[in-house]
Amino acid sequence: MxxxxxxxxxxxxxxxxxxxxxxxxxxxxxxxxxxxxxxxxxxxxxxxxxxxxxxxxxxxxxxxxxxxxxxxxxxxxxxxxxxxxxxxxxxxxxxxxxTLAALALAAHRRYHLRYVLPALDARMGELYVGAYRCHSGELEPLTEEAVLPPERLTLPKGYEDADWVGVGSGWTLWDSIPVTVQAGISQHLSELAxxxxxxxxxxxxxxxxxxxxxxxxxxxxxxxxxxxxxxxx
Known part of the structure; x- marks a missing residue:
């Protein structure tokens, strides 16, 4: 090390x-x-x-x-x-x-989550977002990092049925997240930084x-x- x-x-x-x-x-x-x-x-x-x-x-x-x-x-x-x-x-x-990868790793290490959607409040009505599959302490990015309005957030293609968890301050904008994405989120931990x-x-x-x-x-x-x-x- x-x-x-x-x-x-x-x-x-x-x-x-x-x-x-x-x-x-x-x-x-x-x-x-x-x-x-x-x-x-x-x-x-x-x-x-x-x-x-x-x-x-x-x-x-x-x-x-x-x-x-x-x-x-x-x-x-x-x-x-x-x-x-x-x-x-x-x-x-x-x-x-x-920072998004760090959020995903934190969620995986602390709560043993496998599919993580880190999102940070980017202000100006937008989010910084990413998507990761986590296993045995390793992270696999499933999308590129992006900045976008919460209304445009989607789940990674091919992984819509995974047990997704949202982490980070961006999830305080939950009411602006599309219903289709909300349906795929089992929980969101907005306090994680x-x-x-x-x-x-x-x-x-x-x-x-x-x-x-x-x-x-x-x-x-x-x-x-x-x-x-x-x-x-």
Missing amino acids: PTLLALDASSNACSAALMIHREGRDEVLSRFALTPREHTRRLMPMVDELLAEADIGLHQLDALAYGRGPGSFTGLRIAAGVAQGLAFGADKPLLGVS PAAEDMVQLAARQFAAGEGREAHLVQPVYLRDQVAWQKSR
Whole structure:
């Protein structure tokens, strides 16, 4: 298991997680807090706490990772900036981890769910959505990540009869979800948020696959680049 530090600020939650091997076993240390509009103030203290708890320095990491999106534009930039700065300073590779995949893994690990539809509230009357089949800790994406109005949400073709569970803040828009999709959802867990604790697990697999990149090459995934550009003018 690599020694990895993961950061996330893609939602109202702020989190950090450290994967280490000590005392003969693999361990994940984590911090998580619901801190709207306080990510800048809270993220680095979480990092410092984790490194101090593990009694290691940045130079002892194998790589760093962060929640690359989709999610809050501001939050993604904060996490990307902090992660890139730390990776540059420590001369370590950086990995971007999907927030939707992290949500799916969280649902699978905690509740043993097999078919997961992660959805995040994208504001402006839209959702960030994905679909995953989960088995033995592994994730298989069944659709590409997308941003769309809740009225256009559909179940993955060929899997309409699966026992789907919705997770993430996007499911607070339940009343706008098509009835055909509602009928295929056995339950929805809107309180579940992306967390670095799950991202560090996915990052470890990406690192093992050789996906670590130089810090300046890793970019957030907004799924709404053109809209974000227009709104900023």
